[in-house]
Amino acid sequence: MNKPYNVPVSDTKWLNESEMAAWVAYVAATHLLERRVEDQLKTDSGLTHAQYEILAKLSQEPGGQMRMTELANRLIVSKSGLTYQIGQLERRGLVTRAACPSDERGVLAVLTEEGVRCLERTAPGHVAVVRAFLIDRLTPEEVETMRQIMTKATAAMEAAPAGPLRARPPGKSPG
């Protein structure tokens, strides 16, 4: 099937007005919110957002512990990055490293008592920021839609192989 003469060379499907507005606002909001969260945590407890997320994730696990690689994957952070941050948290006594019983190579990051207290002390202020600038601005329906949107996006990315991106869904190549 030949292409008619009057189709553009590039078949890029650009964003329409609504889509572009949504994307731009999303990027802006994300940067602003990250900054607010970072500020609050820093001044309120000396933690970075990355560190807070580590403590939070660990606190949800039975025994407050998790393998390094598993933790890195859940936080969507590089392994070396996690090694660094666990080191920082260990220095502050909020986390300890323990040997993994089932795997000689493995290392468990373990939340300490102090870590638990720090988290409990910090969480209210953190939640307050998330509420003040995001959640409390939305109707319950909007919150629910946001959950759906972000869940779908997350699922899409976790499904697709992370390497070189396949920009277009399976179909005949242009030519």
Next chain:
Amino acid sequence: MNKPYNVPVSDTKWLNESEMAAWVAYVAATHLLERRVEDQLKTDSGLTHAQYEILAKLSQEPGGQMRMTELANRLIVSKSGLTYQIGQLERRGLVTRAACPSDERGVLAVLTEEGVRCLERTAPGHVAVVRAFLIDRLTPEEVETMRQIMTKATAAMEAAPAGPLRARPPGKSPG
């Protein structure tokens, strides 16, 4: 008015299930998406997302130019961070610095011809990623809701003073 005995000491309003799910999914999606975007841009054109955003913002301005501070504010990046990135882009010939006519101190970041071409070459792949993992997963209604959500959040944060955050809206202090 005395507090009844059976209210908790901390009056933190925690996130309910839907709110928590929305927030967690948002954080995860944001990290994953940032990673995808970064990968695509890097392998596709050697740009970082930060650099792409600079080029994109400049391209929307008449003359493809903007003052440094103004640009930093719009991108929600520190001035020193922008100085660094403009340096990188200048090194690659995608941007030039020019003196500001109206203010001796001012510096204009100006998009070059090469910068325009680079942007035009890179944009399709970038849009493809945004579509593949976010926009195309959503109904038009969801896109619109996302726009509203993110616009409201952005407005809230741009309105509130950036310094030490006032965690709770005006009201009596706990005591």
Next chain:
DNA sequence: CTCTTGTCATTCGAATTTGTACCAAAACCA
């Protein structure tokens, strides 16, 4: 006009992140 204060951009140092290289240990396989 002069002084004081505020703004613009850069430089510098500190902190953080990522990818690659590496070693130890596990998993696999003939």
Next chain:
DNA sequence: TGGTTTTGGTACAAATTCGAATGACAAGAG
């Protein structure tokens, strides 16, 4: 069992980010 391939975590170098300090210029008060 002996050898090969993966996997888990860390060490290291490179890149990027921010905040504070700096120097030049602008703006306002007197």
